[in-house]
Amino acid sequence: MADPIKILLAEDEAALGQIIKESLETRDFEVLLCEDGDKAFKTYKTESPEILVLDVMMPKKDGFTLAKDVRKIDDTIPIIFLTAKSQTQDVVEGFTIGGNDYLKKPFSMEELIVRIHNLINRTKLQKTADVLTIGDYTFDFPKQLLTYKSEETLQLTHREAHLLFHLIKNKNKVLDRSLILNKLWGTDDFFSARSMDVFISKLRKKLKQDDRIQILNVRGFGYKLTV
Structure with missing residues (x-):
């Protein structure tokens, strides 16, 4: 047991x-x-x-x-x-x-x-997930580390890491806004939606060194990470 x-x-x-x-x-x-x-x-x-x-x-x-x-x-x-x-x-x-x-x-x-x-x-x-690659970035999900060209490493917060993980896993697909809010925030209410927008903005800034990477706001549906 x-x-x-x-x-x-x-x-x-x-x-x-x-x-x-x-x-x-x-x-x-x-x-x-x-x-x-x-x-x-x-x-x-x-x-x-x-x-x-x-x-x-x-x-x-x-x-x-x-x-x-x-x-x-x-x-x-x-x-x-x-x-x-x-x-x-x-x-x-x-x-x-x-x-x-x-x-x-x-x-x-x-x-x-x-x-x-x-x-x-x-x-x-x-703790069991793999290291992921997105453009010129390497994302170590277990350690919450985002590295650009093996040169600059950023420490992500727990929530930033999980949000980026789901965006990468659904790369070039729309990540349903309500689904991810319920999964990561536990609710899709107004306060959680505002919080998610803040975290999306933070991830955009942390991924800005590779201008091929975009996190698009698909109005009425959710977000899509493209490379």
Whole structure:
């Protein structure tokens, strides 16, 4: 029998944190519950969790700051934000600093569990995927490294890497916008769509040294990477 997935849960609302912890444990997860960002960071460094579920608004160290600190150490561990915020900029900021998903409160446990499994499966895919070539670039998906002509290497974020992976795998085909939003963001709502546009812009800039490569916006359908 496989070992349970170890989750670090950082939530300062004691009652909510306990409910989430107990609900996840009934589904055979191992949950490390922390009530503030400082304790969560210390626990992350000593307990080696497989995924982080972080409340955004916490004392001592908020979820965004905690994620930034974690990303200085580990570029690949999945991070889910729990937030009462619904402003587009807040959501985009969460993804930009290295978050992989977010859930707006209140949320269902079933939805959280599905997103946890999706992120764990994506991480497993990343660890077993091959090195890919696109134009004059080499893309090491497992290490999230994009190299131009063996000269300049860029470190991609987790979400940039997964988005580029799917674009390359569907090279010269339209990547369905709704499908990829649901696959990588867990939803195709307005906030996720705005976030995806930001990441597409970032990838265009990182691929600009080979002017044969284009990421086209196919209006009403999605994106297409061409070489």
